[in-house]
Amino acid sequence: DTAVSQTPKYLVTQMGNDKSIKCEQNLGHDTMYWYKQDSKKFLKIMFSYNNKELIINETVPNRFSPKSPDKAHLNLHINSLELGDSAVYFCASSQVTGGLVATQYFGPGTRLTVL
Amino acid sequence: QKEVEQNSGPLSVPEGAIASLNCTYSDRGSQSFFWYRQYSGKSPELIMFIYSNGDKEDGRFTAQLNKASQYVSLLIRDSQPSDSATYLCAVPNNAGNMLTFGGGTRLMVKP
Numbered sequence: 001d002t003a004v005s006q007t008p009k010y011l012v013t014q015m016g017n018d019k020s021i022k023c024e025q026n027l028g029h030d031t032m033y034w035y036k037q038d039s040k041k042f043l044k045i046m047f048s049y050n051n052k053e054l055i056i057n058e059t060v061p062n063r064f065s066p067k068s069p070d071k072a073h074l075n076l077h078i079n080s081l082e083l084g085d086s087a088v089y090f091c092a093s094s095q096v097t098g099g100l101v102a103t104q105y106f107g108p109g110t111r112l113t114v115l
Numbered sequence: 116q117k118e119v120e121q122n123s124g125p126l127s128v129p130e131g132a133i134a135s136l137n138c139t140y141s142d143r144g145s146q147s148f149f150w151y152r153q154y155s156g157k158s159p160e161l162i163m164f165i166y167s168n169g170d171k172e173d174g175r176f177t178a179q180l181n182k183a184s185q186y187v188s189l190l191i192r193d194s195q196p197s198d199s200a201t202y203l204c205a206v207p208n209n210a211g212n213m214l215t216f217g218g219g220t221r222l223m224v225k226p
Contacts, residue, residue: 033213040218041201041218041219042216042218042219043159043203043216043219044216045213048213050212055212056212090158090159096210096212102211103149104149104161105161106158106159107158108157109157109158
């Protein structure tokens with residue numbers, strides 16, 4: 001069974017378009033994340049949601065809008081795509097209870113290419 | 116803002132040797148540390164988690180933590196070509212709901 005899944009796996013689109021990436025986890029975790037991994041392989045947190053509430057927004061442009069309809073899903077919508085948005089986007093989840101450190105489990109990633 | 120530093124490599128070792136991967140961190144208050152492995156084109160997967168000074172062993176992997184020197188390392192004994200990957204060090208924030216990753220070290224194990 002897939003623990004953290006993302007769709008689509010690949011996304012190729014033109015500059016200026018709007019696109020969405022979906023993420024679902026079946027681990028029962030209370031916290032979900034979006035990470036961006038650029039061409040130099042640097043993995044950087046974008047957003048973190050705990051029980052559908054945004055708790056971390058790491059200075060991401062307003063063109064990126066996450067939405068969490070329930071604690072098992074976290075979607076990412078990107079408006080007016082730019083060349084610099086080309087990257088691999090990873091969704092992750094963890095169970096964070098009482099501030100304890102928790103392992104994050106990653107989805108397979110979505111490779112976004114903006115032409 | 117926490118900073119996590121790793122040598123980008125590549126670190127090349129012969130099969131059967133010990134690979135030593137290093138990570139330094141800036142926040143002296145950091146309590147715990149993760150090592151993730153990422154194969155090319157794949158997602159990061161957890162290898163080790165350590166929060167106490169000293170060594171933690173799991174099979175061929177040993178994590179070493181020295182909080183006084185703000186240094187955490189990962190040793191891979193009897194390295195295999197299948198260990199060739201990028202190894203990422205990560206440090207959580209105090210709330211445990213965010214990881215700051217180092218840039219990763221690319222390991223190449225040559226047969």
